[in-house]
Amino acid sequence: MEAMPAEGDREQQLLDAAQTLIREGRTLNISLGEVADRVGVSRSLLYVYFDGVPAIIDALFLQHLDRLAARILPELDSAEASYRERASAAYAAYLDYLIESGPILQLILRERHQDSPLGAESQRQFRRLLRRVAEDTRRALSLAPREAFVLLELTAGIPEALARLVRGGEIDREAAHATCRRLVTASVDGFAVAPTT
Incomplete structure (x- = not known):
């Protein structure tokens, strides 16, 4: 039986x-x-x-958001690393998450504005994580809050595109990580405040 x-x-x-x-x-x-x-x-x-379906999607979102936060927050909290190193490690962790989990969070966030399936707790946790990462970026690079959010949105596309290529078998994981590291550090370096003389 x-x-x-x-x-x-x-x-x-x-x-x-x-x-x-x-x-x-x-x-x-x-x-x-x-x-x-x-x-x-x-x-x-x-x-x-x-x-209903919205409750299922909400539960999936919370599950994936927890997994993502567990991967990237330790990288950002590394006290002995520079922001450039922390950001590179966090984006590498995001890349690994996307390769292993797929674009579930992206799909949910893409469609959330149409008829949001996300409950109040999911929205609160997402905003908390995003603010945490944006505030770290803002402080490290001396950016305005809106600039920090824009930088995060632009650079998030790097691991998202690379993960799609890895999942599609177009590149291997090692090449994706090397490319991610190069592009993220170049982005961070491009926004870093140059010391005044």
Whole structure:
């Protein structure tokens, strides 16, 4: 007789199925029926865990945001490293996260403005992480807050594009890391305040 999955296991199976559907379609436009079919359960069972697709997407977002924060924050908190070294290490960690996890966070954030599936806690945690990284960037490079956010948005595209190439088999991970390091450090160097004489 087959053992029944534990509560946490079933919930994770549902999240994994939703994640796979989002990756395959590159959209958040999934249905409860598709998730149920992927796991081989009834739609009514999904309601035991989630009250709809937005709740599933919100749970996925929080899960991925926690994973990302666990990777990049230790890199940024390295007291003995320069900002340039910390930023390079944080973007390398982001690259690894994207290679391993795919673009789930990007897809959710891209579609959040249309009909946001994110709950208040997800939004709060995302803003907290973004402010933390932006404030570190602002202080280190003597930028205005808006400039720091723009720099982060522009440089985030570097590991995002490289991860897509690695996942597509166009370049290897080592080449992606070398390219990421070069481009991120050049960006940081370009924004660094030159010492006055």
